[in-house]
Amino acid sequence: AQMALERDYETQREYDTRYRVLSEATRDAFVFVGTKSGRVIDANPAACALLGVARSDLIGNAVAQEFDGRRRAEFVEALNLRAMDETAGPLEAEARRTRTPVRIMPTAFRAAGEPLILCRIDPVEAAAAGGNEMT
Amino acid sequence: AQMALERDYETQREYDTRYRVLSEATRDAFVFVGTKSGRVIDANPAACALLGVARSDLIGNAVAQEFDGRRRAEFVEALNLRAMDETAGPLEAEARRTRTPVRIMPTAFRAAGEPLILCRIDPVEAAAAGGNEMT
Numbered sequence A, B: 001a002q003m004a005l006e007r008d009y010e011t012q013r014e015y016d017t018r019y020r021v022l023s024e025a026t027r028d029a030f031v032f033v034g035t036k037s038g039r040v041i042d043a044n045p046a047a048c049a050l051l052g053v054a055r056s057d058l059i060g061n062a063v064a065q066e067f068d069g070r071r072r073a074e075f076v077e078a079l080n081l082r083a084m085d086e087t088a089g090p091l092e093a094e095a096r097r098t099r100t101p102v103r104i105m106p107t108a109f110r111a112a113g114e115p116l117i118l119c120r121i122d123p124v125e126a127a128a129a130g131g132n133e134m135t
Helices: A003-024 A045-051 A072-085 A123-129 B002-025 B045-051 B072-086 B124-131
Strands: A028-035 A041-044 A090-095 A100-111 A116-122 B030-032 B039-041 B091-095 B102-109 B114-123
Touching: A003 B030, A003 B102, A003 B114, A028 A045, A028 B002, A028 B091, A041 A045, A045 A116, A072 A100, A090 B072, A100 A123, A100 B002, A116 A123, A116 B002, A116 B124, B002 B102, B030 B045, B039 B045, B039 B072, B039 B102, B045 B114, B072 B114, B114 B124
Parallel strands: none
Antiparallel strands: A028 A041, A028 A116, A090 A100, A100 A116, B030 B039, B030 B114, B091 B102, B102 B114
16 A cells, blocks of 8 residues: 555656646736635746736735736626636636736635635736637 | 555645646646657647547647657657756747648656656747636
8 A cells, every 4th residue: 555655756846846847837817815814825837927916926815916906806706707617607706916907807716625716817917919729 | 654654645646636637627738758768748628629539539649749840859859858857938830730830839857756848839820819728
């Protein structure tokens, strides 16, 4: 059983590395948020650039404080509602530090038992110029 | 030690899930390739759509056979050379099944000791238009 656990551990360590490399290589901005706490668990470089904050300063913060015009509890509740409802549109907000209008696309999931929300954050002008799928 | 290993195992299982959710949520097309074998280890839905192949049919295939005009050994070597050299441009190719001109941006890394290449595959027309969405 010990051997099997160690073998699994090796496999899982590979996902850890793949996760990191993928989050750095994607051009989309992503933030992982704890559903209960509303706090940022991880953010990729594209998200840090879009929000105008260092990763170390972002992790642990309430995600709501990175956006204007939304109270903390209401913000996380709005993310959750949209994450549950596939027909709901993105959440419109403004990145507080960079004053960038954004659209937030949340996905709810569970990792190691804890409910999390993955937020893809798209700057509005890039979406308009790219003519992509958001409407 | 057993307890610590199990605790680590829980943490690592979380990265497994985060990896999967992130790879599905990103609009960029990504393929993981084994450096030695040249075979596809994983691909996200955006990559499957761009290459016109089901994930289950793609995994295990030589990555070179998804692109035209490149021999297998030469293709993986070209990916490797670009992955090592940050000043090198992307690799130009054509997706064989969908006849889509693409640019491949490789990143070399090691996971659990095995050398891997992460390839971001951008369709050329979308890149020119300034967006990154296909269809």
